[in-house]
Amino acid sequence: MTVTTDSGAPTGASPAAHVPDALDAARATETLPVPETLPVPEAAQVTETAPEITREAAPEGAPSGAPLAPPRLAERARELARNWPEWLHRVRLDPQGRWYQRLHQDAEHEIWVISWLPGQSTGFHDHGDSAGAFAVALGTLEEDRVRAVRSLGVGEARSFGPDYVHDVRNTSDAPAVSVHVYSPPLSSMRRYDLDAEGRLVELASESAEDW
Numbered sequence: 001m002t003v004t005t006d007s008g009a010p011t012g013a014s015p016a017a018h019v020p021d022a023l024d025a026a027r028a029t030e031t032l033p034v035p036e037t038l039p040v041p042e043a044a045q046v047t048e049t050a051p052e053i054t055r056e057a058a059p060e061g062a063p064s065g066a067p068l069a070p071p072r073l074a075e076r077a078r079e080l081a082r083n084w085p086e087w088l089h090r091v092r093l094d095p096q097g098r099w100y101q102r103l104h105q106d107a108e109h110e111i112w113v114i115s116w117l118p119g120q121s122t123g124f125h126d127h128g129d130s131a132g133a134f135a136v137a138l139g140t141l142e143e144d145r146v147r148a149v150r151s152l153g154v155g156e157a158r159s160f161g162p163d164y165v166h167d168v169r170n171t172s173d174a175p176a177v178s179v180h181v182y183s184p185p186l187s188s189m190r191r192y193d194l195d196a197e198g199r200l201v202e203l204a205s206e207s208a209e210d211w
Contacts, residue, residue: 188208
């Protein structure tokens with residue numbers, strides 16, 4: 001199990017609150033209820049595969065292990081986001097920073113679920129040579145592309161090619177949960193900040209070994 005700070009750097013396991021088993025309330029409000037006191041469960045282990053996540057066959061004519069195109073990644077992310085009752089029990093809420101867990105990984109793609117408390121964000125970053133997509137399962141998220149900001153609600157997805165730079169954040173007053181799919185699996189990322197003139201400036205580079 002790993003968690004990440006708002007800067008996005010993995011920090012290892014830390015106390016995190018279990019999402020309450022209140023699916024009916026969450027389904028009605030499309031937000032996660034937050035208990036008055038947050039129980040601290042035993043840290044979960046990162047799983048490379050999950051029983052409810054099945055390996056998707058490559059498109060006809062594509063070689064095994066070939067990267068999936070962004071539209072297909074978006075379709076996959078939306079499908080998993082729609083089926084959130086099947087995996088919501090895995091999710092934790094961490095007041096120290098965004099929480100994430102890998103649900104699946106193979107040669108073609110990997111799938112992550114991320115929870116966001118109000119105010120938590122990724123900071124500007126890219127995804128190296130990987131294409132990707134993310135879909136909102138519960139709550140709302142905001143994507144900042146430096147010169148354009150877009151709000152995404154339940155069921156909405158965003159897909160992109162390699163070297164795509166964005167900042168994703170929860171600017172609402174309720175928790176959010178999202179599904180992220182990358183192909184090929186992430187091997188590197190770069191982090192950025194904005195200079196005084198609003199231009200991206202690279203701050204750091206990370207590899208898979210860093211997280």
